[in-house]
Amino acid sequence: MLLPRPTRLIREAGHFALDATTGVFAPAGVADLLRELLSPATGLPLPTVGAPGDGVISLLVRDDPALGAEGYRLRVDRSGVRAVAAAEAGLRWAVQTLRQLLPDQVYAAGPVRGVPWRLPTVEIVDVPAYPWRGSLLDVARWCHPLPLLYRYVDVLAMHKLNTLHLHLTDDQGWRFEVRRYPRLTEVGGFRAASPAGHARDGRSDGVPHGGWYRQAQLRDLVAYAARRGVRIMPEIDLPGHAQAAIAAYPEFGNDPTRRLAVGTTWGISTHVLNLEPATLAAVHHILDEVVEVFPFGYVHVGGDEVPTAEWAANPAAVARATELGLPRVADLQGWWTGRLAEHLAGHGRRTAVWDELLDRGAPAGATVFAWRGTDRIDLARAAGLPVVAAPYSHTYFDWAESDDPAEPLAIAGVLPLRTVYGFQPGDVLGVQGQLWSEYLPTEQRVWWRAFPRLAALAEVGWSGPVPTDDTGAVPSGVWAEFRGRLTGQLRRLDRVGVSYRPPDD
Numbered sequence: 001m002l003l004p005r006p007t008r009l010i011r012e013a014g015h016f017a018l019d020a021t022t023g024v025f026a027p028a029g030v031a032d033l034l035r036e037l038l039s040p041a042t043g044l045p046l047p048t049v050g051a052p053g054d055g056v057i058s059l060l061v062r063d064d065p066a067l068g069a070e071g072y073r074l075r076v077d078r079s080g081v082r083a084v085a086a087a088e089a090g091l092r093w094a095v096q097t098l099r100q101l102l103p104d105q106v107y108a109a110g111p112v113r114g115v116p117w118r119l120p121t122v123e124i125v126d127v128p129a130y131p132w133r134g135s136l137l138d139v140a141r142w143c144h145p146l147p148l149l150y151r152y153v154d155v156l157a158m159h160k161l162n163t164l165h166l167h168l169t170d171d172q173g174w175r176f177e178v179r180r181y182p183r184l185t186e187v188g189g190f191r192a193a194s195p196a197g198h199a200r201d202g203r204s205d206g207v208p209h210g211g212w213y214r215q216a217q218l219r220d221l222v223a224y225a226a227r228r229g230v231r232i233m234p235e236i237d238l239p240g241h242a243q244a245a246i247a248a249y250p251e252f253g254n255d256p257t258r259r260l261a262v263g264t265t266w267g268i269s270t271h272v273l274n275l276e277p278a279t280l281a282a283v284h285h286i287l288d289e290v291v292e293v294f295p296f297g298y299v300h301v302g303g304d305e306v307p308t309a310e311w312a313a314n315p316a317a318v319a320r321a322t323e324l325g326l327p328r329v330a331d332l333q334g335w336w337t338g339r340l341a342e343h344l345a346g347h348g349r350r351t352a353v354w355d356e357l358l359d360r361g362a363p364a365g366a367t368v369f370a371w372r373g374t375d376r377i378d379l380a381r382a383a384g385l386p387v388v389a390a391p392y393s394h395t396y397f398d399w400a401e402s403d404d405p406a407e408p409l410a411i412a413g414v415l416p417l418r419t420v421y422g423f424q425p426g427d428v429l430g431v432q433g434q435l436w437s438e439y440l441p442t443e444q445r446v447w448w449r450a451f452p453r454l455a456a457l458a459e460v461g462w463s464g465p466v467p468t469d470d471t472g473a474v475p476s477g478v479w480a481e482f483r484g485r486l487t488g489q490l491r492r493l494d495r496v497g498v499s500y501r502p503p504d505d
């Protein structure tokens with residue numbers, strides 16, 4: 001019934017029924033979350049009471065090394081509910097588990113009458129396998145509206161996913177308000193057109209698109225996510241995938257006399273930032289505002305797909321490479337990203353990068369997001385760097401799920417649900433599913449591609465990888481057990497209004 005599957009679960013006969021007299025004894029933020037998640041559908045007030053006891057839902061922080069930063073123990077019996085965790089984060093996940101133990105009507109947005117709000121008698125111990133369980137949402141290619149971002153956070157928390165990686169900038173749009181450089185959003189936030197159909201067909205829709213988020217809006221989103229135990233990692237993609245920034249500030253590019261437009265096609269722009277001190281200082285200023293809005297300990301500075309032709313043709317860049325004793329112009333990327341990492345370290349932040357940096361001198365201590373195949377995971381580990389497993393072969397949910405011609409247009413394919421569930425991440429910081437949005441212009445399409453694959457990855461991240469057979473496939477019994485629980489989870493997603501893709505088998 002629970003998804004992700006808990007470490008240990010014992011079901012016994014009996015239940016505890018919530019009613020108008022049920023009280024809550026918990027740290028204030030946790031009690032608020034419980035009410036925020038359970039009261040709308042049940043209509044129950046669930047007031048805070050002064051002590052644990054009979055008929056009370058008690059959620060307590062207790063020192064317990066076995067539970068780690070996010071684990072919890074939960075016991076439901078006839079007399080009430082008692083959960084303990086070593087930190088509030090664990091209690092927040094216990095609240096999500098309590099919600100899953102209730103009938104799926106609890107996920108409805110408004111009151112549902114006539115449902116017995118009964119929790120089964122259970123004893124649960126639940127500790128995540130990996131500390132990083134992430135989901136990337138690309139809001140640069142399409143500026144997805146804030147209500148979608150809020151719902152997205154809700155749904156991540158339902159799956160005990162703890163990190164939203166917000167891809168905020170790219171060639172086709174800059175979505176993060178920077179007070180010091182207002183043109184980044186005023187100019188960089190808007191493009192004249194987008195591809196119609198697949199990018200390789202070369203057609204344009206001729207329809208302008210744009211938008212951006214105010215810092216205050218993002219702060220509110222960060223606070224909302226934090227109440228649910230979801231941290232938001234911002235990504236400012238640098239020094240490539242930055243054509244929108246160069247369109248706004250031509251002096252950031254390699255030819256200040258050239259006027260570029262914000263990108264209107266998908267793919268990799270050849271236009272990248274220059275490596276001049278003034279541009280580096282500007283990027284530092286931008287990051288200063290990023291860390292003000294996003295308190296999470298990691299900032300992602302991109303670094304994927306950076307063509308170096310403009311640097312090779314730029315005498316200042318070539319001279320800098322020589323002066324630094326770098327064998328290749330491309331190595332400037334590692335040097336430059338190292339400067340960003342130092343700057344972020346000054347703010348007490350860790351730097352996250354895409355795996356291309358492994359080939360160009362990754363900054364010491366940077367966390368590598370390995371996306372170009374599982375061998376990049378091994379390479380990052382061999383380099384002694386922490387790594388988040390995000391390979392396209394198992395975690396690119398912008399890919400089609402099947403080769404059925406009726407499948408909506410996708411960048412590539414195929415990534416079936418079963419492949420995701422069989423993912424073996426290895427010894428890594430964690431896992432992350434990617435929703436690049438070139439072909440996800442609407443909320444409907446975002447959900448269609450995200451689920452149920454993200455549910456499968458959430459289970460890999462929380463419960464650990466499942467055993468696979470000699471061919472690397474998920475054995476049928478293991479699959480059947482997951483599918484049963486997934487059906488229950490899809491009913492919950494139905495209640496929330498998530499338009500997922502129905503599973504094939």
Ligand code: TNX
Pocket residue numbers: 241304305354371396398411436437438
């Ligand atoms: C590669 S993954 C990219 C993105 C695209 C994605 C499409 C990565 C770090 N860069 O810019 O959106 O492929 O699948």
